[in-house]
Amino acid sequence: MKLLIVDDNKDxxxxxxxxxxxxxxxxxxxxxxxxxxxxxxKGLYDRVILDMxxxxxxxxxxxxxxxxxxxxKDNKIIIFTASSISDDEVSDLLKKDGIxxxxxxxxxxxELLSAISS
Amino acid sequence: xxxxxxxxxxxxxxxxxxxxxxxxxxxxxxxxxIDNLFDSLNELIKNSKRSLLSKDTQQDKEFLxxxxxxxxxxxxxxxxxxxxxxxxxxxxxxxLDVESSLRENTGVKNLSEYFSHFRYTSKGxxxxxxxxxxxxxxxxxxxxxxxxxxxxxxxxxxxxxxxTVVYVNKLFExxxxxxxxxxxxxxxxxxxxxxxxxxxFTYLWKVISNGFxxxxxIKNKKKNGNxxxxxxxxxxxxxxxxxxxxxxxxxxxxxxxxxxxIKLSEALAEIRKTDELKNEFASMITHELKTxxxxxxxxxxxxxxxxxxxxxxxxxxxxxxxxxxxTRLERLIxxxxxxxxxxxxxxxxxxxxxxxNEFLKNVEKDISPLLKEKEIQFSLPGDVKIxxxxxxxxxxxxxxxxxxxxxxxxxxxxxxxVDVQNNKNMLVFSVHDNGVGIxxxxxxxxxKKFFQGDTSQTRKHGGTGLGLVVCKGLIEGLGGKIWFDSQxxxxxxxxxxxxx
Numbered sequence: 001m002k003l004l005i006v007d008d009n010k011d012x013x014x015x016x017x018x019x020x021x022x023x024x025x026x027x028x029x030x031x032x033x034x035x036x037x038x039x040x041x042k043g044l045y046d047r048v049i050l051d052m053x054x055x056x057x058x059x060x061x062x063x064x065x066x067x068x069x070x071x072x073k074d075n076k077i078i079i080f081t082a083s084s085i086s087d088d089e090v091s092d093l094l095k096k097d098g099i100x101x102x103x104x105x106x107x108x109x110x111e112l113l114s115a116i117s118s
Numbered sequence: 119x120x121x122x123x124x125x126x127x128x129x130x131x132x133x134x135x136x137x138x139x140x141x142x143x144x145x146x147x148x149x150x151x152i153d154n155l156f157d158s159l160n161e162l163i164k165n166s167k168r169s170l171l172s173k174d175t176q177q178d179k180e181f182l183x184x185x186x187x188x189x190x191x192x193x194x195x196x197x198x199x200x201x202x203x204x205x206x207x208x209x210x211x212x213x214l215d216v217e218s219s220l221r222e223n224t225g226v227k228n229l230s231e232y233f234s235h236f237r238y239t240s241k242g243x244x245x246x247x248x249x250x251x252x253x254x255x256x257x258x259x260x261x262x263x264x265x266x267x268x269x270x271x272x273x274x275x276x277x278x279x280x281x282t283v284v285y286v287n288k289l290f291e292x293x294x295x296x297x298x299x300x301x302x303x304x305x306x307x308x309x310x311x312x313x314x315x316x317x318x319f320t321y322l323w324k325v326i327s328n329g330f331x332x333x334x335x336i337k338n339k340k341k342n343g344n345x346x347x348x349x350x351x352x353x354x355x356x357x358x359x360x361x362x363x364x365x366x367x368x369x370x371x372x373x374x375x376x377x378x379x380i381k382l383s384e385a386l387a388e389i390r391k392t393d394e395l396k397n398e399f400a401s402m403i404t405h406e407l408k409t410x411x412x413x414x415x416x417x418x419x420x421x422x423x424x425x426x427x428x429x430x431x432x433x434x435x436x437x438x439x440x441x442x443x444x445t446r447l448e449r450l451i452x453x454x455x456x457x458x459x460x461x462x463x464x465x466x467x468x469x470x471x472x473x474x475n476e477f478l479k480n481v482e483k484d485i486s487p488l489l490k491e492k493e494i495q496f497s498l499p500g501d502v503k504i505x506x507x508x509x510x511x512x513x514x515x516x517x518x519x520x521x522x523x524x525x526x527x528x529x530x531x532x533x534x535x536v537d538v539q540n541n542k543n544m545l546v547f548s549v550h551d552n553g554v555g556i557x558x559x560x561x562x563x564x565x566k567k568f569f570q571g572d573t574s575q576t577r578k579h580g581g582t583g584l585g586l587v588v589c590k591g592l593i594e595g596l597g598g599k600i601w602f603d604s605q606x607x608x609x610x611x612x613x614x615x616x617x618x
Contacts, residue, residue, distance in 0.1 A: 011413040019416065022425045053405055054608060082408035084401050084455060087468050106412040109419045 002026045002044065003116070006036030006062070007051035007080070009066050012105075016049065019109055025116070034059030037065055043074035047100075047116050052081040063096065072098035081105060160217060245322040273348060273369040279327075279362055281306050293348070293371055293511045295341040306367070311345050315335040316319050326354045329362055335372065347376040393462075400458045414444045437580065453584035456515075457567065462590035467509040468594060472544065481517045488525055489534075497535040504538075506545055506618045512592045519585040520612050527553035527610070544598065544615040552609040561604065565590045589614070 007013050010031055012026075016026040028045070030036035033054040040048055040062065041068045051060035061101065066072040075098045082105035090102055101115045269287050276285040283301045291297055291614050294309050301308065313335065325332040332352045335347055348369035354362035391564065418441040421429060429437065459465040478498050482489075489496050517536070524534045528551045539546040556564060589612075593600045597617040604610040 009409055009412075012409070012416070015413045015416040015420070019420050019425075020421075022420075082405045082412065084404050087466055105408045106415040106444070109416055109423075 001046045001116075002028070003040055004028045004030065004036070004045040004048045006030045006033070006040075006048065006054075006059075008032070008054040012051075014016070016112075020113075020116075023113060033059070033062060037062040040075050040077075041065060041069065041071050041110070043071065046076065047076045048075050049076050049080050049112075049116075052085070053077060053083050063093075063099070066098070072096060074098065074101050078103060078112070080107070094100070158327065189279060189521055231586060268368065272481045273371065275301075275306060275367040275369075277306050277365045277367065279364065279530070281365070283308075284364065290369075292340065293346060300341075309338040311337045311339040313345070322352070326352050326365055327362060329354050329356055329360065336369075337376075340561075346371060348428060350373065385446075397458075397462065400455065404451055404455050407543065408448070411444050411448055411451075415448075418478060421500075450584070453588050456588045457584055457591070460588070460595070463482055465512075465591065465595050467512060469507050469509050469596075472508055472510050472513070473505055474502045474538065477510065477513070478502070478517075478538075481521070481536075484514075485518060485521050485525075488522065492525060492528070493531045495531065495533045497533075499537050502538055504540060504545065506616065508596055508616055512596060516589050516592050516614065517547075517549070519589045523585055524551035524553060524610070524611075527551065527555075529553070541615070544617055546613055546615045548611050550609065550611040550612045555606040555610055556602075556604040557606050561602075564602075565600075 001024075003020060003080075005013050005016050005020075005027060007016075008031050013029045017029055019107060020027050028039065030039055034057045036050070037057070039045070050062065051061050059081070063072060066075070072113060077099045079093060079099060079102040083100070085102075094101055101118075103112060103115060270289075272287075273289045273293050274285075274287040275283055276288050277283050283306055286294075286296075286298055286301050290301075294301070296308070322332050322334070331354070332350075334350060336348050336350050338348060339345055349372045350367060350369040353366040353368070353536065355366055357363035357365040418437050420426065421435070421437045422441075457466070473583055482498060486496075521534060521536075528534060533550075535550045535554045536548070537548045540547075565586050567584060590600050593614045593616070598615040600612065600614040602610060602612045
């Protein structure tokens with residue numbers, strides 16, 4: 001299973017890729033929002049783990065851009081965020097075709113694992 | 119004795135639109151009608167064997183007064199209701215003739231007074247009915263006194279019907295810094311500050327030109343260019359046709375109050391801005407604190423997973439300690455955020471149908487690792503077949519906080535039990551423990567921020583000091599209440615109600 005991890009924090013992307021690689025996933029890392037979006041636009045990944053707060057171009061910008069170009073639905077995105085998002089915002093995000101779940105940092109890795117597998 | 123005056127002998131019409139010639143003619147016919155009336159009266163009186171001209175007896179006097187009253191009313195109706203002031207002046211001598219002939223014939227003594235009242239007011243009939251000359255003079259005096267009092271206490275201007283100043287008082291001159299000579303003859307807009315939009319004055323004129331009083335605050339400009347605020351009342355003075363002829367502008371200087379108001383609203387805006395900053399800061403800090411916790415917690419989990427190699431006992435302990443402290447930090451961040459949301463009234467609740475039995479089992483499952491650590495005997499109520507509508511996640515948070523609290527304060531292998539009572543509109547949950555209890559003198563403080571029964575316990579028990587504050591806030595937010603019962607040395611029971 002091919003995974004894309006988009007997060008500006010290198011400690012987080014390294015930790016996730018080490019763990020998930022050990023669990024047998026093929027992980028690609030992007031520490032930049034625009035680069036991450038370009039990779040997502042190709043639709044090559046089975047799951048995308050997407051951070052919301054990134055400098056310059058955040059998760060919400062990526063979602064909006066992909067929605068405009070009608071490419072959001074080609075992805076299966078797990079939002080992985082430390083930002084305080086209200087319940088309403090969460091349910092709005094989950095309504096979008098292409099977003100499958102939302103996890104709040106710091107999450108237990110086995111929870112992330114089950115979100116990926118579901 | 120009753121006296122009836124035939125209406126046919128006393129025709130009264132509306133004369134207001136008639137020419138003076140016609141009115142004179144009408145007056146003549148009125149006079150002859152009055153003559154006729156007296157003839158009939160005399161006839162009547164003769165018939166009843168009384169003489170109109172003999173005024174000796176008391177009875178006759180009373181009778182004559184009665185007639186005069188009735189006559190006065192009729193004449194009053196005739197003159198007052200129909201004649202304009204100038205018409206009356208035009209009648210001049212004729213009016214006096216009517217007056218004297220009436221007095222001669224009837225002995226009506228106050229007829230001349232009636233005519234002087236007539237000169238005081240264009241609506242003399244109303245006044246005449248109720249007010250004597252003395253009363254009018256008294257009222258005029260009072261009105262003069264009032265004017266004097268108003269003059270020294272208020273800023274006054276009088277304008278004509280298009281707003282040209284006809285009078286200003288001394289206070290007006292002082293506040294505007296214009297002299298009376300500079301103002302009279304000028305339009306009052308001379309003192310306009312251009313602060314108010316055009317619609318402000320359009321509306322003001324609409325109100326007053328329709329004869330209504332306008333009240334409001336106006337910012338004006340002094341001669342030297344400085345601004346001042348007046349709390350103003352504009353009273354239209356209505357003419358005969360009920361149209362405003364003049365405007366009475368009465369004001370008080372509220373420049374100082376306005377300056378204070380402006381300062382106050384600026385201060386409020388500043389406070390709001392600070393609040394927004396505080397919110398932004400709280401959400402920023404949450405993000406910044408949670409982000410580094412993610413790799414810390416993640417690597418602990420990876421190490422414990424032993425995919426990268428087995429750990430010895432010491433190493434396992436170290437990792438566990440790191441993980442526990444990371445978890446504690448995470449809880450603290452969560453609690454701080456919750457308290458901030460509760461303080462700001464920004465906590466949101468998502469109420470849905472909830473199976474209490476299933477819910478409590480989930481709580482037990484989630485908390486069981488902590489219970490196991492201290493080998494706690496934990497019990498839930500038997501099968502509870504109740505469904506309620508509430509926020510599942512907030513209720514979970516409440517239980518987790520209360521049970522964690524109990525875990526912190528019971529000894530190894532202590533007892534914690536959860537119970538529920540089904541009351542009328544409420545479910546009353548309880549979390550009981552056989553821990554150290556809360557000292558009596560500390561009981562009133564336990565719902566205060568960063569308070570623990572014993573401050574030295576903070577470290578020992580790893581609590582954040584915010585758990586109960588959050589619980590109270592959430593329970594009240596869900597429409598319930600929290601209370602407790604505690605015996606030092608034998609345990610504590612927390613109770614809380616949640617609407618069904």
